[in-house]
Amino acid sequence: MTCPTTRFASALRSSREALMRERALFESQAFFCQTLNLLPDVVIILNNCRQTVYANQAALDFCGLKSLDEAMGQRIGELIACKHASESEGGCGTTESCRYCGAVNAILQSQDGKAAQEECRINIKASTGEEALDLRVWANPLVVDGEPFSVVFVSNIADEKRKVFLERIFLHDIMNTATALRGFSQLLNMGLVQESEREGFLTRIDHLSDKIINEINAHRQLIAAERGELKPEFKALKSKNFLTEIFDAYNRPDMLDGRKLLLSKDCCDIDFLSDPTLLGRVVGNMTKNAIEASTPGECVTLGCRLFPDEVEFFVHNPTYMPENIRLQVFNRSFSTKGSGRGLGTYSMKYLTEKYLQGHIRFESTEASGTTFYVGYPLQPLAIKEIS
Amino acid sequence: MSDFPTLVLADDESHIRLMMKTVLSAAGCKILAEASNGQEAMARYKELKPDLLLLDINMPVMTGEEALSEIMQEFPEAKVIMLTSLADSQTVEHCLELGALDYLRKDTPLPQLKDFVLEAWRSS
Numbered sequence: 001m002t003c004p005t006t007r008f009a010s011a012l013r014s015s016r017e018a019l020m021r022e023r024a025l026f027e028s029q030a031f032f033c034q035t036l037n038l039l040p041d042v043v044i045i046l047n048n049c050r051q052t053v054y055a056n057q058a059a060l061d062f063c064g065l066k067s068l069d070e071a072m073g074q075r076i077g078e079l080i081a082c083k084h085a086s087e088s089e090g091g092c093g094t095t096e097s098c099r100y101c102g103a104v105n106a107i108l109q110s111q112d113g114k115a116a117q118e119e120c121r122i123n124i125k126a127s128t129g130e131e132a133l134d135l136r137v138w139a140n141p142l143v144v145d146g147e148p149f150s151v152v153f154v155s156n157i158a159d160e161k162r163k164v165f166l167e168r169i170f171l172h173d174i175m176n177t178a179t180a181l182r183g184f185s186q187l188l189n190m191g192l193v194q195e196s197e198r199e200g201f202l203t204r205i206d207h208l209s210d211k212i213i214n215e216i217n218a219h220r221q222l223i224a225a226e227r228g229e230l231k232p233e234f235k236a237l238k239s240k241n242f243l244t245e246i247f248d249a250y251n252r253p254d255m256l257d258g259r260k261l262l263l264s265k266d267c268c269d270i271d272f273l274s275d276p277t278l279l280g281r282v283v284g285n286m287t288k289n290a291i292e293a294s295t296p297g298e299c300v301t302l303g304c305r306l307f308p309d310e311v312e313f314f315v316h317n318p319t320y321m322p323e324n325i326r327l328q329v330f331n332r333s334f335s336t337k338g339s340g341r342g343l344g345t346y347s348m349k350y351l352t353e354k355y356l357q358g359h360i361r362f363e364s365t366e367a368s369g370t371t372f373y374v375g376y377p378l379q380p381l382a383i384k385e386i387s
Numbered sequence: 388m389s390d391f392p393t394l395v396l397a398d399d400e401s402h403i404r405l406m407m408k409t410v411l412s413a414a415g416c417k418i419l420a421e422a423s424n425g426q427e428a429m430a431r432y433k434e435l436k437p438d439l440l441l442l443d444i445n446m447p448v449m450t451g452e453e454a455l456s457e458i459m460q461e462f463p464e465a466k467v468i469m470l471t472s473l474a475d476s477q478t479v480e481h482c483l484e485l486g487a488l489d490y491l492r493k494d495t496p497l498p499q500l501k502d503f504v505l506e507a508w509r510s511s
Contacts (some may be wrong), residue, residue: 172445179494180402186497187406192413204402257401257423277455292399292447296423 004089008098009108011090014049019073022053025144042154045142050075050093050107053149062154075151076103080133081124096323098165103137103154110139110150119157119280130353132346134161170219174212181208204254218281222347225355232275232355234380239304239311240269246280247302250287258296261287264303272378279376280353282311282348286372289344290317293370310375318369326364348374391415392438392508397454398470403493407441407500425449427507431467432458439508441491444478452482459486466511467491468504475487492510 004011013024022249027033036043036056045054052071055063063079065071077085077092084101085092093104102118109116120135138153184205187193193201225229243263251261283302290300294317301316352358358376394416396404401423408418419435422428422511425442426449432440440458444451451469460464469482469490479490491500 003439075499172472175494176400179472180400180406181404181496182494184402190410190497192409204405208402210486254401254405295427 004091004094006090006094006095007088009050009093009104011088012049013073013091014047014051016073017328019047019051019053019130022047022149023068023072025147026054042153044071044076044079046076046107046150046152047092048111048148050104050150051078052076052239053164055079062156076107076137076154077122080122081126083130086125103135103152106137106139107150110141110152111148115140123303129295130349134348138334146351147322170215173215175226176209177212177215181205181212190294206290207254210327218347221281222350225347225351230355232276232278232347234273234275237272237274237279238269239272239306239313240267242279243267243283243302243304243313246283246287249284250291253331256291258295260297260299261289261291262299262301264301267304268306268311270306270311270378272376273357274376278351281313281361282351282356282374285344285348286313286315286374290315290370290372293317293319293321295319307322307375309378312373312375312379314373316370316371320366321362321364321370326362347354348372352376389438390509391417391436391505393417393419394504395420395422395428395431395435395437395440397422397425397441397446398443398493399423400443403443404469406497411504414505416504425443425451425454428454429451431441436462438466439488439504440465440467441470441504442467443493444475444482444485445472447448452478452485455482455485455487460482466508468492468507 005025009088016280019083033054036054037058039056039222040058042062043056044052044059045051049282051073052075054069055068056236060066060068060071063071065079071079075092077098082092084095086095087097088095093097093101093361100106101122102120106116106118117136121138121358122133122134122135123130124133134157136155136157140151142149142151177207184201188198188201203297221230247261249264287300287302294300298318302313304311304317306312352360353373357380358374360372360374362370362372364370393413394411396407396418398404399409404421404423405412408421412418419437420431422431424446428440428442428446428451429449442451442455446454454471455467458467463486465486467487469479469487470493471479472493482490488511492502495503
Protein backbone atom coordinates (compact mmCIF):
# COMPACT_ATOMS: atom_id res chain seq x y z
CA MET A 1 0.00 0.00 0.00
CA THR A 2 1.51 3.37 -0.99
CA CYS A 3 1.82 6.11 1.58
CA PRO A 4 -0.19 9.30 0.81
CA THR A 5 1.85 12.33 -0.19
CA THR A 6 2.59 15.13 2.20
CA ARG A 7 3.50 18.80 2.05
CA PHE A 8 5.00 18.76 5.51
CA ALA A 9 5.14 15.98 8.14
CA SER A 10 5.15 12.29 7.33
CA ALA A 11 1.85 10.76 6.23
CA LEU A 12 2.95 7.27 7.24
CA ARG A 13 0.57 5.40 9.56
CA SER A 14 1.00 2.36 11.77
CA SER A 15 -0.90 -0.86 11.24
CA ARG A 16 -3.87 -1.68 13.46
CA GLU A 17 -1.84 -4.44 15.12
CA ALA A 18 1.01 -2.06 15.95
CA LEU A 19 -1.43 0.47 17.42
CA MET A 20 -3.03 -2.17 19.67
CA ARG A 21 0.34 -3.39 20.85
CA GLU A 22 1.44 0.18 21.63
CA ARG A 23 -1.83 0.84 23.44
CA ALA A 24 -1.29 -2.24 25.59
CA LEU A 25 2.14 -0.93 26.68
CA PHE A 26 0.35 1.90 28.50
CA GLU A 27 -2.99 0.33 29.43
CA SER A 28 -1.19 -2.51 31.18
CA GLN A 29 0.19 0.03 33.66
CA ALA A 30 -2.88 0.54 35.91
CA PHE A 31 -1.22 3.10 38.20
CA PHE A 32 -0.11 5.14 35.20
CA CYS A 33 -3.62 5.15 33.65
CA GLN A 34 -5.35 5.95 36.93
CA THR A 35 -3.03 8.88 37.53
CA LEU A 36 -3.45 10.30 34.03
CA ASN A 37 -7.22 10.00 34.28
CA LEU A 38 -7.20 12.05 37.49
CA LEU A 39 -5.48 14.95 35.72
CA PRO A 40 -7.80 17.79 34.61
CA ASP A 41 -5.57 18.54 31.61
CA VAL A 42 -5.51 16.88 28.22
CA VAL A 43 -2.81 14.19 27.94
CA ILE A 44 -2.35 12.20 24.75
CA ILE A 45 0.35 9.69 23.94
CA LEU A 46 1.38 9.48 20.31
CA ASN A 47 3.48 6.88 18.55
CA ASN A 48 6.23 7.61 16.06
CA CYS A 49 3.64 8.22 13.33
CA ARG A 50 2.00 10.90 15.51
CA GLN A 51 -1.01 8.62 16.05
CA THR A 52 -2.89 8.31 19.36
CA VAL A 53 -2.14 5.17 21.33
CA TYR A 54 -3.45 6.43 24.67
CA ALA A 55 -5.50 9.41 25.86
CA ASN A 56 -6.75 10.33 29.32
CA GLN A 57 -10.38 11.07 30.17
CA ALA A 58 -9.83 14.84 29.96
CA ALA A 59 -8.58 14.38 26.40
CA LEU A 60 -11.58 12.27 25.42
CA ASP A 61 -13.94 14.85 26.95
CA PHE A 62 -12.15 17.71 25.17
CA CYS A 63 -12.49 15.92 21.84
CA GLY A 64 -16.10 14.85 22.48
CA LEU A 65 -15.23 11.14 22.35
CA LYS A 66 -16.84 8.40 24.43
CA SER A 67 -13.93 5.98 24.61
CA LEU A 68 -10.28 5.45 23.78
CA ASP A 69 -11.35 3.14 20.95
CA GLU A 70 -12.67 6.19 19.06
CA ALA A 71 -9.38 8.04 19.55
CA MET A 72 -7.06 5.20 18.60
CA GLY A 73 -4.91 5.84 15.54
CA GLN A 74 -6.00 9.45 15.09
CA ARG A 75 -3.61 12.35 15.00
CA ILE A 76 -4.16 15.44 17.16
CA GLY A 77 -5.71 17.50 14.37
CA GLU A 78 -8.10 14.66 13.52
CA LEU A 79 -9.09 14.29 17.19
CA ILE A 80 -10.06 17.93 17.57
CA ALA A 81 -11.55 18.27 14.04
CA CYS A 82 -9.01 20.77 12.72
CA LYS A 83 -10.37 22.01 9.40
CA HIS A 84 -7.10 21.18 7.62
CA ALA A 85 -7.01 17.56 8.82
CA SER A 86 -9.52 16.50 6.18
CA GLU A 87 -8.01 18.54 3.34
CA SER A 88 -5.51 15.92 2.29
CA GLU A 89 -5.41 12.14 2.18
CA GLY A 90 -2.44 12.12 4.51
CA GLY A 91 -4.46 13.77 7.27
CA CYS A 92 -3.18 15.94 10.12
CA GLY A 93 0.27 17.40 9.56
CA THR A 94 0.40 16.90 5.81
CA THR A 95 -1.02 20.12 4.30
CA GLU A 96 0.74 23.41 3.60
CA SER A 97 -1.06 25.06 6.51
CA CYS A 98 0.33 22.41 8.87
CA ARG A 99 3.82 23.91 8.46
CA TYR A 100 2.76 26.74 10.74
CA CYS A 101 0.85 24.59 13.25
CA GLY A 102 2.30 24.76 16.74
CA ALA A 103 1.00 21.29 17.64
CA VAL A 104 2.64 19.50 14.71
CA ASN A 105 5.88 21.39 15.17
CA ALA A 106 6.04 20.62 18.90
CA ILE A 107 5.43 16.92 18.22
CA LEU A 108 8.10 16.82 15.51
CA GLN A 109 10.58 18.43 17.90
CA SER A 110 9.78 15.78 20.52
CA GLN A 111 10.49 13.13 17.90
CA ASP A 112 13.98 14.65 17.66
CA GLY A 113 14.38 14.04 21.38
CA LYS A 114 13.59 17.60 22.52
CA ALA A 115 10.86 18.70 24.91
CA ALA A 116 8.92 21.40 23.10
CA GLN A 117 6.20 23.93 23.83
CA GLU A 118 4.32 25.80 21.12
CA GLU A 119 1.16 27.81 20.79
CA CYS A 120 -1.40 26.52 18.34
CA ARG A 121 -3.96 28.80 16.69
CA ILE A 122 -6.40 26.49 15.00
CA ASN A 123 -9.81 26.60 13.33
CA ILE A 124 -11.96 23.55 13.94
CA LYS A 125 -15.17 22.32 12.37
CA ALA A 126 -17.85 22.50 15.06
CA SER A 127 -21.58 21.83 14.88
CA THR A 128 -22.21 25.59 14.66
CA GLY A 129 -19.65 26.13 11.92
CA GLU A 130 -15.97 26.97 12.27
CA GLU A 131 -14.61 27.82 15.71
CA ALA A 132 -11.26 29.21 16.69
CA LEU A 133 -9.15 27.60 19.39
CA ASP A 134 -6.07 29.00 21.06
CA LEU A 135 -4.10 26.10 22.51
CA ARG A 136 -0.73 25.62 24.15
CA VAL A 137 0.88 22.27 23.32
CA TRP A 138 3.73 20.61 25.21
CA ALA A 139 5.31 17.58 23.57
CA ASN A 140 7.90 15.46 25.38
CA PRO A 141 9.85 12.43 24.16
CA LEU A 142 9.27 9.16 26.01
CA VAL A 143 10.86 5.79 25.38
CA VAL A 144 9.01 2.68 26.55
CA ASP A 145 10.55 -0.76 26.00
CA GLY A 146 12.88 0.80 23.46
CA GLU A 147 10.04 2.36 21.44
CA PRO A 148 9.77 6.14 20.99
CA PHE A 149 6.57 7.99 21.88
CA SER A 150 5.52 11.60 22.39
CA VAL A 151 3.61 12.61 25.50
CA VAL A 152 1.48 15.58 24.56
CA PHE A 153 -0.24 17.96 26.95
CA VAL A 154 -2.80 20.41 25.58
CA SER A 155 -4.16 23.44 27.35
CA ASN A 156 -6.93 25.77 26.15
CA ILE A 157 -5.49 29.26 26.46
CA ALA A 158 -8.38 31.24 24.95
CA ASP A 159 -8.99 33.00 28.26
CA GLU A 160 -5.30 33.79 28.63
CA LYS A 161 -5.20 35.14 25.07
CA ARG A 162 -8.30 37.22 25.69
CA LYS A 163 -6.71 38.64 28.82
CA VAL A 164 -3.46 39.32 26.97
CA PHE A 165 -5.43 40.94 24.18
CA LEU A 166 -7.34 43.08 26.64
CA GLU A 167 -4.23 44.17 28.44
CA ARG A 168 -1.91 44.60 25.51
CA ILE A 169 -3.91 45.46 22.44
CA PHE A 170 -7.10 47.01 23.65
CA LEU A 171 -5.48 48.98 26.50
CA HIS A 172 -2.48 49.75 24.28
CA ASP A 173 -4.70 51.13 21.53
CA ILE A 174 -6.94 52.99 23.97
CA MET A 175 -3.87 54.42 25.74
CA ASN A 176 -2.41 55.60 22.43
CA THR A 177 -5.66 57.34 21.55
CA ALA A 178 -6.12 58.82 25.04
CA THR A 179 -2.48 59.98 25.09
CA ALA A 180 -2.90 61.75 21.77
CA LEU A 181 -6.20 63.27 22.95
CA ARG A 182 -4.56 64.65 26.08
CA GLY A 183 -1.52 65.73 24.08
CA PHE A 184 -3.51 67.84 21.64
CA SER A 185 -5.47 69.41 24.51
CA GLN A 186 -2.18 70.21 26.29
CA LEU A 187 -0.68 71.71 23.14
CA LEU A 188 -3.68 74.01 22.78
CA ASN A 189 -3.46 74.98 26.47
CA MET A 190 0.30 75.54 26.28
CA GLY A 191 -0.23 77.99 23.37
CA LEU A 192 2.10 76.01 21.11
CA VAL A 193 -0.39 75.72 18.27
CA GLN A 194 -0.38 78.33 15.55
CA GLU A 195 -3.72 79.95 14.76
CA SER A 196 -3.71 78.37 11.29
CA GLU A 197 -3.36 74.88 12.82
CA ARG A 198 -5.89 75.37 15.61
CA GLU A 199 -8.94 74.11 13.74
CA GLY A 200 -7.05 71.04 12.56
CA PHE A 201 -6.11 70.21 16.15
CA LEU A 202 -9.70 70.64 17.34
CA THR A 203 -10.87 68.30 14.55
CA ARG A 204 -8.30 65.73 15.64
CA ILE A 205 -9.54 65.96 19.24
CA ASP A 206 -13.06 65.31 17.94
CA HIS A 207 -11.93 62.28 15.89
CA LEU A 208 -9.85 60.84 18.71
CA SER A 209 -12.80 61.04 21.10
CA ASP A 210 -14.90 59.12 18.55
CA LYS A 211 -12.08 56.62 18.12
CA ILE A 212 -11.97 55.73 21.82
CA ILE A 213 -15.70 55.11 21.90
CA ASN A 214 -15.53 53.04 18.68
CA GLU A 215 -12.68 50.91 20.02
CA ILE A 216 -14.58 50.16 23.23
CA ASN A 217 -17.73 49.32 21.27
CA ALA A 218 -15.87 47.09 18.80
CA HIS A 219 -14.32 45.12 21.63
CA ARG A 220 -17.62 44.74 23.46
CA GLN A 221 -19.24 43.62 20.21
CA LEU A 222 -16.68 40.91 19.58
CA ILE A 223 -17.03 39.56 23.11
CA ALA A 224 -20.82 39.50 22.70
CA ALA A 225 -20.47 37.84 19.29
CA GLU A 226 -18.27 35.05 20.66
CA ARG A 227 -20.72 34.44 23.47
CA GLY A 228 -23.57 34.18 20.98
CA GLU A 229 -25.24 37.20 22.55
CA LEU A 230 -25.14 39.43 19.48
CA LYS A 231 -28.44 39.94 17.67
CA PRO A 232 -28.00 41.40 14.18
CA GLU A 233 -30.51 44.00 13.10
CA PHE A 234 -31.07 43.70 9.37
CA LYS A 235 -32.00 46.93 7.63
CA ALA A 236 -32.44 48.09 4.04
CA LEU A 237 -29.15 49.46 2.71
CA LYS A 238 -27.85 50.81 -0.56
CA SER A 239 -24.45 49.36 -1.45
CA LYS A 240 -22.92 52.55 -2.87
CA ASN A 241 -24.14 54.72 0.04
CA PHE A 242 -22.81 52.20 2.53
CA LEU A 243 -19.40 52.03 0.88
CA THR A 244 -19.21 55.80 0.53
CA GLU A 245 -19.71 56.12 4.30
CA ILE A 246 -16.80 53.76 4.91
CA PHE A 247 -14.74 55.71 2.38
CA ASP A 248 -15.55 59.03 4.09
CA ALA A 249 -14.70 57.62 7.54
CA TYR A 250 -11.21 56.58 6.42
CA ASN A 251 -10.45 59.26 3.81
CA ARG A 252 -8.69 61.55 6.29
CA PRO A 253 -5.02 62.51 6.44
CA ASP A 254 -4.63 61.21 10.01
CA MET A 255 -6.12 57.84 9.00
CA LEU A 256 -4.33 57.50 5.68
CA ASP A 257 -0.96 58.81 6.79
CA GLY A 258 0.30 59.39 3.25
CA ARG A 259 -1.66 56.61 1.50
CA LYS A 260 -4.43 57.32 -1.00
CA LEU A 261 -7.94 55.93 -0.70
CA LEU A 262 -10.00 55.43 -3.83
CA LEU A 263 -13.57 54.41 -4.47
CA SER A 264 -13.86 52.19 -7.52
CA LYS A 265 -15.73 53.88 -10.38
CA ASP A 266 -17.65 50.69 -11.12
CA CYS A 267 -19.34 50.38 -7.72
CA CYS A 268 -22.74 48.83 -8.07
CA ASP A 269 -25.64 50.62 -6.45
CA ILE A 270 -28.16 48.05 -5.30
CA ASP A 271 -30.56 47.51 -2.43
CA PHE A 272 -29.82 44.75 0.03
CA LEU A 273 -30.56 43.79 3.64
CA SER A 274 -27.83 43.69 6.29
CA ASP A 275 -26.82 44.90 9.74
CA PRO A 276 -25.09 48.23 9.05
CA THR A 277 -23.09 48.20 12.32
CA LEU A 278 -21.67 44.71 11.88
CA LEU A 279 -21.13 45.16 8.16
CA GLY A 280 -19.42 48.49 8.86
CA ARG A 281 -17.14 46.71 11.35
CA VAL A 282 -16.16 44.11 8.74
CA VAL A 283 -15.57 46.42 5.78
CA GLY A 284 -14.01 49.04 8.09
CA ASN A 285 -11.52 46.44 9.36
CA MET A 286 -10.73 45.41 5.78
CA THR A 287 -10.04 49.04 4.94
CA LYS A 288 -7.95 49.66 8.04
CA ASN A 289 -5.86 46.53 7.43
CA ALA A 290 -5.29 47.48 3.79
CA ILE A 291 -4.14 50.96 4.80
CA GLU A 292 -1.73 49.55 7.39
CA ALA A 293 -0.37 47.01 4.93
CA SER A 294 0.46 49.63 2.31
CA THR A 295 3.18 52.26 2.37
CA PRO A 296 2.86 56.06 1.95
CA GLY A 297 2.10 56.96 -1.66
CA GLU A 298 0.30 53.70 -2.42
CA CYS A 299 -3.43 53.41 -3.18
CA VAL A 300 -6.07 51.43 -1.35
CA THR A 301 -9.23 50.83 -3.39
CA LEU A 302 -12.73 50.07 -2.14
CA GLY A 303 -15.43 48.67 -4.38
CA CYS A 304 -18.58 46.63 -4.59
CA ARG A 305 -20.11 44.48 -7.27
CA LEU A 306 -23.30 42.55 -7.86
CA PHE A 307 -23.56 38.81 -8.36
CA PRO A 308 -26.73 36.74 -8.66
CA ASP A 309 -28.44 37.16 -5.27
CA GLU A 310 -25.28 38.53 -3.70
CA VAL A 311 -23.45 41.79 -3.13
CA GLU A 312 -19.67 41.61 -2.80
CA PHE A 313 -17.47 44.27 -1.21
CA PHE A 314 -13.75 44.28 -1.89
CA VAL A 315 -10.70 46.17 -0.64
CA HIS A 316 -7.43 46.12 -2.56
CA ASN A 317 -3.92 47.19 -1.58
CA PRO A 318 -0.71 46.75 -3.62
CA THR A 319 1.19 44.78 -0.94
CA TYR A 320 1.74 41.06 -1.41
CA MET A 321 1.01 38.77 1.54
CA PRO A 322 3.76 36.16 2.01
CA GLU A 323 2.80 32.53 2.49
CA ASN A 324 3.27 32.34 6.26
CA ILE A 325 0.80 35.20 6.71
CA ARG A 326 -1.65 33.97 4.02
CA LEU A 327 -1.98 30.59 5.70
CA GLN A 328 -2.72 32.05 9.15
CA VAL A 329 -4.55 35.26 8.42
CA PHE A 330 -7.96 34.17 9.74
CA ASN A 331 -6.65 32.43 12.85
CA ARG A 332 -7.86 33.97 16.05
CA SER A 333 -4.77 35.39 17.66
CA PHE A 334 -2.65 35.79 14.57
CA SER A 335 -1.20 39.20 13.88
CA THR A 336 1.58 40.72 11.87
CA LYS A 337 2.09 43.31 14.60
CA GLY A 338 3.90 41.22 17.19
CA SER A 339 2.78 38.88 19.92
CA GLY A 340 -0.37 39.33 21.92
CA ARG A 341 -2.35 41.06 19.14
CA GLY A 342 -4.62 40.14 16.30
CA LEU A 343 -8.35 39.88 16.31
CA GLY A 344 -9.02 42.07 13.24
CA THR A 345 -9.14 39.49 10.44
CA TYR A 346 -10.58 36.87 12.76
CA SER A 347 -13.44 39.19 13.72
CA MET A 348 -14.08 39.97 10.01
CA LYS A 349 -14.49 36.25 9.30
CA TYR A 350 -16.42 35.54 12.50
CA LEU A 351 -18.97 38.33 12.04
CA THR A 352 -19.35 37.64 8.31
CA GLU A 353 -19.93 33.89 8.62
CA LYS A 354 -21.74 33.62 11.96
CA TYR A 355 -23.94 36.69 11.86
CA LEU A 356 -24.20 38.17 8.37
CA GLN A 357 -24.66 34.89 6.44
CA GLY A 358 -21.77 35.81 4.19
CA HIS A 359 -18.40 34.49 3.14
CA ILE A 360 -14.92 35.96 3.06
CA ARG A 361 -11.88 35.23 0.91
CA PHE A 362 -8.76 36.91 -0.34
CA GLU A 363 -6.31 36.79 -3.22
CA SER A 364 -2.70 37.84 -3.03
CA THR A 365 -0.02 37.81 -5.72
CA GLU A 366 3.25 39.66 -6.10
CA ALA A 367 2.05 41.14 -9.38
CA SER A 368 -1.29 42.52 -8.27
CA GLY A 369 -1.15 42.83 -4.48
CA THR A 370 -3.87 41.72 -2.07
CA THR A 371 -7.65 41.92 -2.31
CA PHE A 372 -10.08 40.87 0.40
CA TYR A 373 -13.64 40.03 -0.68
CA VAL A 374 -16.75 39.69 1.47
CA GLY A 375 -20.00 38.51 -0.11
CA TYR A 376 -23.49 38.72 1.40
CA PRO A 377 -26.93 37.62 0.28
CA LEU A 378 -29.20 40.40 -0.94
CA GLN A 379 -32.00 38.85 1.10
CA PRO A 380 -30.68 36.97 4.15
CA LEU A 381 -32.51 33.87 5.31
CA ALA A 382 -34.66 34.06 8.45
CA ILE A 383 -32.30 34.82 11.30
CA LYS A 384 -31.59 31.82 13.57
CA GLU A 385 -30.89 32.20 17.30
CA ILE A 386 -27.20 31.70 17.89
CA SER A 387 -26.99 28.90 20.43
CA MET B 388 27.34 69.49 19.61
CA SER B 389 24.19 71.55 19.32
CA ASP B 390 21.88 71.97 22.33
CA PHE B 391 18.99 70.89 20.16
CA PRO B 392 19.10 67.58 18.31
CA THR B 393 17.89 66.70 14.85
CA LEU B 394 15.25 63.98 15.10
CA VAL B 395 13.48 61.25 13.18
CA LEU B 396 10.12 60.28 14.72
CA ALA B 397 8.90 56.72 14.20
CA ASP B 398 5.41 55.74 15.38
CA ASP B 399 2.56 54.04 13.50
CA GLU B 400 0.05 56.50 15.00
CA SER B 401 0.06 59.78 13.08
CA HIS B 402 -1.57 61.57 16.05
CA ILE B 403 1.35 60.63 18.29
CA ARG B 404 3.86 61.81 15.69
CA LEU B 405 2.08 65.15 15.26
CA MET B 406 1.88 65.66 19.00
CA MET B 407 5.59 64.97 19.51
CA LYS B 408 6.60 66.95 16.44
CA THR B 409 4.70 70.01 17.70
CA VAL B 410 6.10 69.98 21.22
CA LEU B 411 9.67 69.10 20.23
CA SER B 412 9.80 71.60 17.34
CA ALA B 413 8.57 74.31 19.69
CA ALA B 414 11.41 73.32 22.06
CA GLY B 415 14.00 73.89 19.35
CA CYS B 416 14.48 70.41 17.91
CA LYS B 417 14.54 69.92 14.16
CA ILE B 418 12.34 67.07 12.91
CA LEU B 419 14.03 65.71 9.77
CA ALA B 420 11.50 63.01 8.92
CA GLU B 421 8.76 60.72 10.20
CA ALA B 422 8.23 56.98 9.81
CA SER B 423 5.17 54.79 10.39
CA ASN B 424 6.86 51.40 10.69
CA GLY B 425 10.23 49.89 11.58
CA GLN B 426 11.30 49.46 7.98
CA GLU B 427 10.70 53.13 7.18
CA ALA B 428 12.47 54.10 10.41
CA MET B 429 15.55 52.18 9.32
CA ALA B 430 15.47 53.74 5.85
CA ARG B 431 15.05 57.28 7.21
CA TYR B 432 17.87 56.75 9.72
CA LYS B 433 20.28 55.52 7.08
CA GLU B 434 19.38 58.36 4.74
CA LEU B 435 19.42 61.24 7.24
CA LYS B 436 21.59 60.13 10.23
CA PRO B 437 19.67 62.21 12.77
CA ASP B 438 21.17 63.04 16.17
CA LEU B 439 18.32 61.15 17.81
CA LEU B 440 15.77 58.54 16.68
CA LEU B 441 12.53 58.25 18.65
CA LEU B 442 11.34 54.72 17.91
CA ASP B 443 7.99 53.22 18.89
CA ILE B 444 8.17 49.58 19.97
CA ASN B 445 4.86 48.29 18.56
CA MET B 446 4.72 48.97 14.83
CA PRO B 447 3.55 46.98 11.81
CA VAL B 448 5.75 45.57 9.01
CA MET B 449 8.80 45.66 11.31
CA THR B 450 8.65 46.31 15.06
CA GLY B 451 10.76 48.97 16.75
CA GLU B 452 12.73 46.25 18.52
CA GLU B 453 13.65 44.62 15.20
CA ALA B 454 14.51 47.97 13.62
CA LEU B 455 16.68 48.89 16.62
CA SER B 456 18.61 45.65 16.34
CA GLU B 457 19.41 46.27 12.69
CA ILE B 458 20.24 49.95 13.16
CA MET B 459 22.59 49.28 16.09
CA GLN B 460 24.40 46.58 14.11
CA GLU B 461 25.10 48.94 11.24
CA PHE B 462 25.40 52.16 13.26
CA PRO B 463 26.68 51.35 16.77
CA GLU B 464 26.96 55.08 17.51
CA ALA B 465 23.20 55.62 16.88
CA LYS B 466 21.26 57.31 19.68
CA VAL B 467 17.80 55.82 19.95
CA ILE B 468 15.04 56.43 22.50
CA MET B 469 12.33 53.74 22.53
CA LEU B 470 8.72 54.91 22.80
CA THR B 471 6.30 52.69 24.66
CA SER B 472 2.61 52.95 25.55
CA LEU B 473 2.58 50.38 28.29
CA ALA B 474 5.45 49.36 30.50
CA ASP B 475 6.45 46.27 28.50
CA SER B 476 9.43 45.78 30.75
CA GLN B 477 10.92 42.71 29.09
CA THR B 478 10.94 44.27 25.63
CA VAL B 479 12.23 47.55 26.98
CA GLU B 480 15.04 45.75 28.81
CA HIS B 481 15.99 43.93 25.65
CA CYS B 482 16.04 47.19 23.71
CA LEU B 483 18.38 48.72 26.29
CA GLU B 484 20.62 45.67 25.98
CA LEU B 485 20.62 46.16 22.21
CA GLY B 486 21.97 49.66 22.78
CA ALA B 487 19.00 52.00 23.03
CA LEU B 488 19.87 55.16 24.92
CA ASP B 489 16.73 55.10 27.05
CA TYR B 490 12.97 54.56 26.87
CA LEU B 491 10.10 56.99 27.18
CA ARG B 492 6.46 56.29 27.97
CA LYS B 493 4.24 58.07 25.47
CA ASP B 494 1.78 59.05 28.20
CA THR B 495 4.45 61.22 29.83
CA PRO B 496 3.00 64.76 30.11
CA LEU B 497 4.27 66.91 27.25
CA PRO B 498 6.41 69.36 29.26
CA GLN B 499 8.24 66.43 30.89
CA LEU B 500 8.45 64.58 27.59
CA LYS B 501 10.22 67.53 26.00
CA ASP B 502 12.62 67.88 28.97
CA PHE B 503 13.35 64.15 28.92
CA VAL B 504 14.33 64.15 25.24
CA LEU B 505 16.54 67.22 25.58
CA GLU B 506 18.19 65.88 28.74
CA ALA B 507 18.82 62.48 27.15
CA TRP B 508 20.46 64.20 24.18
CA ARG B 509 22.59 66.54 26.26
CA SER B 510 23.86 63.84 28.58
CA SER B 511 24.63 61.41 25.74
